[in-house]
Amino acid sequence: MxxxxxxxxxxxxxxxxxxxxxxxxxxxxxxxxxxxxxxxxxxxxxxxxxxxxxxxxxxxxxxxxxxxxxxxxxxxxxxxxxxxxxxxxxxxxxxxxxxxxxxxxxxxxxxxxxxxxxxxxxxxxxxxxxxxxxxxxxxxxxxxxxxxxxxxxxxxxxxxxxxxxxxxxxxxxxxxxxxxxxxxxxxxxxxxIASNYLISNQEAKRMGTSHPSIVPYQVFPTKDGFIMIGAGNDKQFKILCNIIDRDELMNDPRFATNSDRVLHRKELVSLLEERFKNETTDHWLSLLFDKEIPFGPINNIQRTFxxxxxxxxxxxxxxxxxxxxxxxxxxxxxxxxxxxxxxxxxxxxxxxxxxxxxxxxxxxxxxxxxxxxxxxxxxxxxxxxxxxxxxxxxxxxxxxx
The missing domain is CATH 3.40.50.10540 (Crotonobetainyl-coa:carnitine coa-transferase; domain 1)
Structure with missing residues (x-):
């Protein structure tokens, strides 16, 4: 084809x-x-x-x-x-x-x-x-x-x-x-995933929508649905914190760099989940649009087309x-x-x-x-x-x- x-x-x-x-x-x-x-x-x-x-x-x-x-x-x-x-x-x-x-x-x-x-x-x-x-x-x-x-x-x-x-x-x-x-x-x-195993003998595991080497990089529940966030570097993470009105996170030493965020994944994800689920998906989409942050809603096939x-x-x-x-x-x-x-x-x-x-x-x-x-x-x-x-x-x- x-x-x-x-x-x-x-x-x-x-x-x-x-x-x-x-x-x-x-x-x-x-x-x-x-x-x-x-x-x-x-x-x-x-x-x-x-x-x-x-x-x-x-x-x-x-x-x-x-x-x-x-x-x-x-x-x-x-x-x-x-x-x-x-x-x-x-x-x-x-x-x-x-x-x-x-x-x-x-x-x-x-x-x-x-x-x-x-x-x-x-x-x-x-x-x-x-x-x-x-x-x-x-x-x-x-x-x-x-x-x-x-x-x-x-x-x-x-x-x-x-x-x-x-x-x-x-x-x-x-x-x-x-x-x-x-x-x-x-x-x-x-x-x-293959490289992680071949280089460092690190066995993989299922992680849902999250990424083994980047945080935050996963789906978060909102008030009425879900949204996918991919803050792939420190600059994007700071922009995200500002957008969601959580500037204290960018100043927290646990989350200062991506490596730090990977080590403290559970703590950060928990804090972000609490914030995202307080507003609707459309609310977050409107705030994130054109802000240099990779994001997207979880669309069904109808909404996709x-x-x-x-x-x-x-x-x-x-x-x-x-x-x-x-x-x-x-x-x-x-x-x-x-x-x-x-x-x-x-x-x-x-x-x-x-x-x-x-x-x-x-x-x-x-x-x-x-x-x-x-x-x-x-x-x-x-x-x-x-x-x-x-x-x-x-x-x-x-x-x-």
């Missing part, structure tokens, strides 16, 4: 029978625009991550299906797959085989545990890896159970790796294999879906000075572009397509890293940026 946002032509290869598993991950569903259409509607989950893509259905268990993939590879810059290591190799679709067809191909593999190591053949879902890689252990309140982080992050690492591989290819004229695993990305995301900044930055876009009609999607978060990035096409229906791709891109004849359609059966017995996963091909030469 990220590559598609930047202008790449993305072809999503799906199981002919049911397609990408996330098509069935509902409710919630997008209501079919035709009241007489009794077919299963599209899931909100699928719609959230499949804009700017074309869908083609291919039976990977048939020789003709393998040939279609190889024909696509000849014209593609990037292949993204997340099968268990070795599965595509057995089908003749591994990196070594496909790089012979297209030496410039960038072949990105996303797996649970990577291509090597004792766990490499294990399937992995993001939430399982969050638990195993320590991220869940540090997420949640100190005296509560561990909880999962809201969304997956591995695609962000893979996207950056692909962009770097494209730069490398521009110099060498050769593609390469990218091995990106959930577990390594999760470990990398531990950031300063009503936020003036979100609206001003175009983070809600409406597209016309062939089955669901007008739907709203999150906008593209990155802005370029020379490009106006927009959602060019809605998430596709299953196999919506199969004939278009086979005919216009691969130049198959109508007779060839008819034979393929007649023989097209499900490949849902094929084991993948995430069952019935998909491949995505990106024609980077058509990118705008």
């Amino acid at each position: 990220l590559l598609g946002d930047l202008g790449a032509e993305v072809i999503k290869v799906e199981n002919p029978k049911i397609g990408d598993d996330t098509r069935t991950w509902g409710p919630p569903w997008a209501t079919n625009k035709d009241p007489n259409d009794r077919s299963t509607p599209e899931s909100a989950y699928f719609l959230s991550i499949n804009r700017n893509k074309k869908s083609i259905t291919v039976n990977l268990k048939s020789p003709s299906g393998i040939d279609i993939i190889k024909d696509l590879v000849k014209q593609s810059d990037i292949l993204v797959e997340n099968y268990i290591p070795g599965k595509l190799d057995k089908m003749g679709l591994g990196f070594n085989e496909l790089s012979k067809i297209n030496p410039q191909l960038i072949y990105a593999s996303i797996t649970g545990y990577g291509q090597t190591g004792p766990y490499s053949n294990n399937a992995g879902y993001d939430v399982v890896i969050e638990a195993e890689a320590g991220l869940m252990y540090i997420t949640g309140e100190e005296d509560g159970p561990p909880v999962k982080v809201g969304v997956a992050i591995t695609g962000l690492y893979t996207h950056g790796a692909i962009m770097a591989a494209l730069i490398s290819r521009s110099k060498t004229n050769l593609g390469q294999r990218i091995d990106c695993s959930l577990i390594e990305c999760q470990v990398a995301s531990l950031a300063n 009503e936020h003036p900044q979100i609206l001003a930055r175009g983070m809600i876009q409406e597209v016309d879906h062939p089955k669901a009609g007008k739907i709203k999607l999150t906008g593209i978060p990155v802005k370029y000075s020379k490009e106006d990035l927009k959602i060019r096409s809605p998430p596709p229906t299953l196999g919506q572009h199969t004939r278009e791709i086979l005919s216009n891109l691969l130049h198959y004849t109508n007779e060839q397509i008819a034979i393929l359609e007649e023989n097209d059966t499900s490949d849902d017995e094929f084991e993948s890293n995430i069952p019935r996963t998909t491949e995505t091909f990106c024609k980077y030469t058509k990118c705008n940026t």
Whole structure:
């Protein structure tokens, strides 16, 4: 999706029978625009991550299906797959085989545990890896159970790796294999928590919204809700004390520096909690606005999408879906000075572009397509890293940026 946002032509290869598993991950569903259409509607989950893509259905268990993939590879810059290591190799679709067809191909593999190591053949879902890689252990309140982080992050690492591989290819004229695993990305995301352990053998603990090395840096209850405060340095702490009319705190030797405040965390947090809960959230927001203090309310999703900044930055876009009609999607978060990035096409229906791709891109004849359609059966017995996963091909030469 990220590559598609930047202008790449993305072809999503799906199981002919049911397609990408996330098509069935509902409710919630997008209501079919035709009241007489009794077919299963599209899931909100699928719609959230499949804009700017074309869908083609291919039976990977048939020789003709393998040939279609190889024909696509000849014209593609990037292949993204997340099968268990070795599965595509057995089908003749591994990196070594496909790089012979297209030496410039960038072949990105996303797996649970990577291509090597004792766990490499294990399937992995993001939430399982969050638990195993320590991220869940540090997420949640100190005296509560561990909880999962809201969304997956591995695609962000893979996207950056692909962009770097494209730069490398521009110099060498050769593609390469990218091995990106959930577990390594999760470990990398531990950031300063990992460093605290590796440098000083300091074990982490759950701290809710607070920060292990900065105080105050957490959520505080107000009279009618909550507010997040992040006073990341001594200057900001002094400004905060002045705003909340607690100047005596900045003169207290226990709170003179950030290091002092970390040592006396409980005392300071208790004093701040007493102050913040005496007034409403809106009261504090009005006082803190434009005062060089990082702050924000705890918004629900409705208030998030009503936020003036979100609206001003175009983070809600409406597209016309062939089955669901007008739907709203999150906008593209990155802005370029020379490009106006927009959602060019809605998430596709299953196999919506199969004939278009086979005919216009691969130049198959109508007779060839008819034979393929007649023989097209499900490949849902094929084991993948995430069952019935998909491949995505990106024609980077058509990118705008």
